[in-house]
Amino acid sequence: MNTIAIVAALPGELKPLVRGWQQRGKNLWAGWIGDHEAIAIAGGIGAAAAQCAVERAFAEGTPSVLVSYGWAGALTCAVKPPDACVISEIVDAATGKRFTTASTDGFHLITLDRVARYEEKRALATKHQAVLVDMEAAAVARMAASRGIPFYCFKGISDGYLDRLPDFGRFISGSGELRMPAFLAYVAVRPQYWASLRRLGANSSAAANATASLMREHLTQSLSGIAVD
Secondary structure (H helix, E strand, O other): OEEEEEEEOHHHHHHOOOOOOEEEOEEEEEEEOOOOEEEEOOOOOOHHHHHHHHHHHHOOOOOOOOEEEEEEEEOOOOOOOOOOOEEEEEEEEOOOOEEEEEOOOOOEEEEEOOOHHHHHHHHHHHHHHHEEEEHHHHHHHHHHHHHHHOOEEEEEEHHHOOOOOOHHHEEEEOOOOHHHHHHHHHHHHHHHHHHHHHHHHHHHHHHHHHHHHHHHHHHHHHHOOOOOO
């Protein structure tokens, strides 16, 4: 039987997945994916927070499968919110390194250290042959590769390629949490972001539900009959 560690950034990404699971600590839940034990951690936004979440997962036990999970943005019209996607390859924009997942069929994703700007999305998609962007997946992939365990990635699309979002980076704390009061004060006087943020809010819940269903189905099939000593 495998033990699956699922790493997300925010509790809202995990909410549909962990409904009915046991909460073991702040932003950590334990439950089952099919016949496999699983833990899910909302570790915060960004690569450093994702790395800490993986380390926390291994402090809780010995995961044999690692998953990057949560919301992502669309870089092209090939994917649209609130769809959920299996990711087959991730590129780290900071280093250019590519990581393949255990899913042979799927989309390509790029990990940035910030929110992708509207005017750079097409160039990012063309340069890296990716249709999705996030801020954590490459860090989780790197940790899985260093430990030599299977890695999967599932992303729900929260914002479309035409959406213009503010730079969340300036409002992320050292622990990867969004400083919501400061963020809300910033966007309150910048109406150019309001429509995209409304769509983001509407799409996020549906994308989280779709991603939970997709991951359960995909992992149940992929891990069927595969046991770890």
